[in-house]
Structure formats: C-alpha cells, structure tokens
Amino acid sequence: MFPPIQHSVLERFLRYVQIDTQSNPFSPTFPSTEKQKDLARVLVQELLALGVADAHMDEYGYVYATVPATVTHPVPTICFCSHLDTSSDSSGTDVKPIIHYNYKGQDLVLPDDPSIIIRLQDHPNLGEQMGNDIITASGLTLLGADNKAGIAEIMDATQYLMQHPEVPHGTLKILFTPDEEIGRGVNHVDLQKLGAHFGYTVDGERRGSFEDETFSADAVTLIIDGVSTHPGFAKGKMESAVKIASEIVARLPKDRLAPEAVDGRAGFIHPATIEGLTEKAAIHFIVRDFTDEGLVTHETFLKNVVEEVMQNYPHSRYEMRLHQQYRNMKKVLDQYPQVTTNALEAIRRAGIEPIHSSIRGGTDGARLSYMGLPCPNIFAGEHAFHSKQEWVSVQDMQKAVEVIVHLAMIWAE
Incomplete structure (x- = not known):
C-alpha cells in the first residue's frame, strides 16, 4: 500500500555505538557525563537534515523533535523515546561493532578477547536468528544496543515518515533522554514542552516483545x-x-x-x-x-x-x-487500554506474533507513566545488555522500525 522502507537503521546504529555515552552513577551533575551530549548533537543535526524543523537539545542533554501530522482529523500526539546513555557496568569507550553475517548457530568468538564467547546454549534467543546478521562488540566493551538500537530505529522510522507524507499519522514527538541507566532519565524532562498524550519507549529485548509492566x-x-x-x-x-x-x-x-x-x-x-x-x-x-x-x-x-x-x-x-x-507502570497503563491494544496490533502488522510480558527492570516509561505520560515499552532487539556479550540482529532492528511506522498509522485510523 505504501512504499517499502529503505532502511538506514544499520548504518545509523554502527555510527551511534562508536560514540561513548556512558553515564556515571556517582556524578552529581545532570547529565552525569557531558559526552552523552556528543550523541545528542549528532541526532539533532540528522533530524534537522531530515526536515524536522524544531529538533533541538536543551541544557540538560534532552533531544526534542516533532514529526508533523499528515492527517487533519484529531489524533492523540504520540511520543517515541529512547535513551542516550549506556551502562556503567562495562566499558563503552572505543566500541568496535562487528557484523556476523548469516548466523548459523555457531559460537561467536569476539576477536579482541577470545575468552568472550557468545554461545547459542547461553543465549537461547539466538535460536530465532538463523540466517540473520548479528552485531556484537569486539570483546573489550559493551555494544551499546541498549539503547542505541532504539535510537537508530526511531531515527529510521522518522526518515521514512518525513520522506513519505502520504503515510497517514498524527503528530509524533521524539524524545531522547540522558542518564536512564542510572535512574535519572526523566529528572528534567519538560512534558509540557513535549506535548504528547501517550508514549512508547523503544528499549526492549526479544523480537515482538511488548511490556506494560515493570518492577x-x-x-x-x-x-x-x-x-x-x-x-x-x-x-x-x-x-x-x-x-x-x-x-x-x-x-x-x-x-x-x-x-x-x-x-x-x-x-x-x-x-x-x-x-x-x-x-x-x-x-x-x-x-x-x-x-x-x-x-x-x-x-x-x-x-x-x-x-x-x-x-x-x-x-x-x-x-x-x-x-x-520508579513504580510499576501497569497501574497507570491499565487505565488506557488502547495504548496496549494499538501496540500489539502494530507488532502483528509487522508480521510478528506479539509477546506480551512484564519486564524485570525499569524504563524511562515507568516514571513517565506516573508523571502523566502513559508509556509502555516496545522491543528494540537488544540482548545481553550491560555486558561484553551484548548483541542485536539487523533484521530485528528493521522489524522494530516497521512496528513504529505501523503504530503511528494505527493511532491515526
């Protein structure tokens, strides 16, 4: 019905993970590390180049942007959110992403430290990736798929929607946050400026997963x-x-x-x-x-x-x-069932059976939900986060982009 997506998600992801954005839980500043703004500045420039005219970074390192509506009837404003920082649990300096093409179930030995081996028996979700292309780091650092996969996916979806105004959707807001990994991700977010009714973090694991409950x-x-x-x-x-x-x-x-x-x-x-x-x-x-x-x-x-x-x-x-x-966001999200219903439908339209579950962790969405922006979590494809064994598949990232596009369209229907 609409032109296929000419994906930029891989190229974007490979660039983003090479920008060190580790947060620091012991820093008193906000953001906790200035280097998170290095990625924020890159994203602002790329958004402006796509025609997203109001894209900007504020003093705290938040990136705000608006994708204008292509329909004239009233549609709730939807926000897509991912975080800039990577975990302090493993080094994020000099990340060297490696693509393992056409995965066949073999052990993935990371060349800069051959003792770091990603085995199918230890990562059962790799069983869903046969024939896909797996991205890892080189063995000395984490990869940064948590959450630069989500950022790349939102950016790829934004590029598609900006280039195809014939695709119907309401006003969309983009929010990239610093310091999520240390629990401060929404400390200074300006929800009035954001102006969204509902949101989705793109920060989940397995392909098809959708989480409306956190710790x-x-x-x-x-x-x-x-x-x-x-x-x-x-x-x-x-x-x-x-x-x-x-x-x-x-x-x-x-x-x-x-x-x-x-x-x-x-x-x-x-x-x-x-x-x-x-x-x-x-x-x-x-x-x-x-x-x-x-x-x-x-x-x-x-x-x-x-x-x-x-x-x-x-x-x-x-x-x-x-x-x-933060608190379990399900208490809030149960009051807005359409937020969940629309996300599950978007996953189905991308050709995936949804995996509706709880997450043994938290996202910016948990706090945003209690601040007045109901905000569950959609998969980004990231696995083994916070470790040197972190991995993501190219095909899962592409599917996440499709889900974002479908979700924007569903809210406009």
Missing part, C-alpha cells in the same frame, strides 16, 4: 560508622566498618531474594556497590519487586539483617537512606 524500584544506601584505631593497638577497640558491611552482605540469602537466584515475578535485594574504610563504609542496594508491598517486605528484611549484625558492634552506628526510583 517497582527503590534504592537503599546503608551508611556504617565504625570505630577506627591503630591496628597495632586495636584489640577490644576497633569495629571495622568494612567488616561490618561484609558481614551484612554475607548474611543475605543466596537461594532467594538474590538477582542471580530468581526470575519470573520474584523480587530481590542486590548490593550493587560497596565502598569504605575502617571508620566508615557504604553499601548501595537496589531493591526490586512487582508490587509496592513486596518492596516494603524486602526492605524490612534488609533492616532486620542490619540490626542483627549491628548488635555485635555496640560502638558502631548505621543509617539507612531510602530513595524511590
């Missing part, structure tokens, strides 16, 4: 004040904050409430980082569950563990600081 998430920082003295004269006096912190972590269950031990709808307590000296130490936990009640239960359990350990250190003190990160 609820809190961050818990435990500060331990120990007793420091000269180690040569410490008998009966020293209470090492480092040892107290270690004992608390050691008391956490290994067969439950641990991310490496649970899946499905089970939540967890995860000690993400530990820092400290004899006198003072800090443990930074992330706590996750699909219900707010589950979060409270996990946090109460953690507090009880801390208090039991602290009884053995009568001269030391602790403080627990709790910070709400």
